[in-house]
Amino acid sequence: MRDLLIVLFVLWVLPKAVRHTYVAVNLWTWISIMNPHRLTYGFALDFPFAAIAAVAALVSLLVTKDELKLPGEKPVIFLILFLIWMCITTAAAYYPADSFIQLKKVLKIQLMTLIALAAIKEKKHIDWFIWVSVISIGFYGLKGGFFTISTGGNARVWGPPGGFIEGNNEIAVALIMTIPLMNYLRIMAENVWVRRGLVIMMLLSAAAALGTQSRGALLALAAMGAVMWMRSERKLAMGIIVGFVAVGLVAFMPSAWEERMSTIAEYEQDGSAMGRINAWWLAFNIANSRITGAGYEAYSGELFAAFAPNPLDIHVAHSIYFSVLGEHGYIGLVLFLLLWLSTLGVARRLRSETRNIEELKWLFNLAGMCQVSLVGYAVGGAFLSLAYFDLPFNIMVMLVAGYGCLVTYRQRVGKEAGPATAKAGLPSSLQRADISSSG
Known part of the structure; x- marks a missing residue:
């Protein structure tokens, strides 16, 4: 059926x-x-x-x-440069044939990212895109949250088989990244039952994230909660709510969960943590030896014997930063970081330029929640291999499309108000662009 x-x-x-x-x-x-x-x-x-x-x-x-048009914002430029560099590093990889198989998977995802950047233009498009992303991950948040509650937190939550988020660490960070998007939809929803449903989904998704027993997820949740509090206009109320929910969820989890989380401060005694650090040294040493890195599929016994401190402890990098460093070298890592820093820059500009425009309040809220989501990715991603996962790139699309909506709004207001008023109402970045083009 x-x-x-x-x-x-x-x-x-x-x-x-x-x-x-x-x-x-x-x-x-x-x-x-x-x-x-x-x-x-x-x-x-x-x-x-x-x-x-x-x-x-x-x-x-x-x-x-x-209308289809690829935006010219900095995140789009850095994404294209990153894709070109990945093709170069694959051609120069230690294992070109195996690396090319992974490159094809990544390029399929990023081709759709570029198509999304060209196609998603209006608020309606963005809202649909957010709803689809939220439902796709939120389903596992609801399912995993109920599972965590029914088992008293004693069984581990896993993601859907066959995808990027099959592992417990991966589904945890995906859930954490989606919670702010759920909150954006809650803020903007007019129907009270939709708002209540989204609150339930957020709480169960947080419970499911803890139920994965992922230590990186706990750190990402803490970082995300702090940024969400800073983004709130009612900090006292938000602080009380976040604190109450956090205490309630942690108090519900069993002693075995608490013991596992306590190993964060005792990583030297944890074999899994030391294995990751060994893989990080592998990536660092490869990048120091090869400008193009090792290419995809870099975690073989041969490479560990040549570059890792412990050649017998073979692990994948389990870090978006070190996996990119080992696979694509320092140039790849710089492009990857510039991609996400420029995306956060778009979010900052959106919040700055829509703060006092009631008609664009949705963009102000969207940018804030996307910032929270990307912080969750930046922190949680430090401990898992999700450098090429769709969801963060979807958030980049939302922000770039949102900035396009802001530009369209300014142009419409300018036509209605006349040239002088339009120029005064333009954001500073657009005023500079207008001055330079007229010169």
Whole structure:
């Protein structure tokens, strides 16, 4: 029955996906992140739904009447440079054939990111994109939260099989990144039942994240809670709510969970932590020896014997930073960091330039919650391999598209108010661009 429902839904959406590229992007996002077909037991289990969604998106580029244009914001430029550099490092990899297989997977994801950047232009597009991302991850938050409660926190929560977030650490950070997006939808929702439902989803997602027993998730939750408190306009109330929820969730978890979390401060005694540090040294030594890094699939016995302090303790890097460093060298790491720093810069500009515009309050709130989400990714990602996961790139798309909405709003206001008033109302960055172009 599940198989049939998923197939019928995809068939129902496909004609709309071909006509409108942003619909194809949403279909891809749902299939890529949620992996709904992996929850079936019949013919749909291994059906190529993602490939079908990708083909629909490519066809829509040719037939759609919607405006498609790739933005020129800095995150887009750094993303393209990063993709070009990954192709170079794959050609120079230790294991080019194995590395090329992984490169194809990454390029498929990033091709859809670029299509999303070109297609998502309006508030309606952004809201749909957020809802699809939230539902795709929130489903596992609801499921995992109920599971954590029913087992008293004694059993570990895992992600959907066959995807980026199958592991307990990976699903934990995905949930943590999605909670701020849920909060944005809650803030903007007009229906009281939608708001209440989102609150329940947020609480259960937080419980599920703790139920993964991921130590990186605990650090990411703490960092995210701090930023969410700073972003709140009512800091006292938000501080009380965050503190109450945190104490309640932690108090619910069993003593075994507390013992595992306590090992954060005693990492020297933990074999898993020391294995990760050994892999980090591997990445550091490879980057010092090769400007292009080792390429994908760099965690072999041969490379550990040549570059790691302990050649017998073979682990993947379990860090977005060290995995990029080892696979693509210092140039790759710099491009990766510039991509996310510039994305945070877009969020900062959005908050600064929409703070006092009531019509754009949604952009102000969206930028703030995206900042919180990216902090969760930056902290949690330090302890797991999610450098190429879709969700953070989706957040980058939301912010870049949001800034495009701001520019469109300013242009509309300028036409209605006249040149002098329009110039006075432009944000400083756009005023400078206007002056330079007129000179």
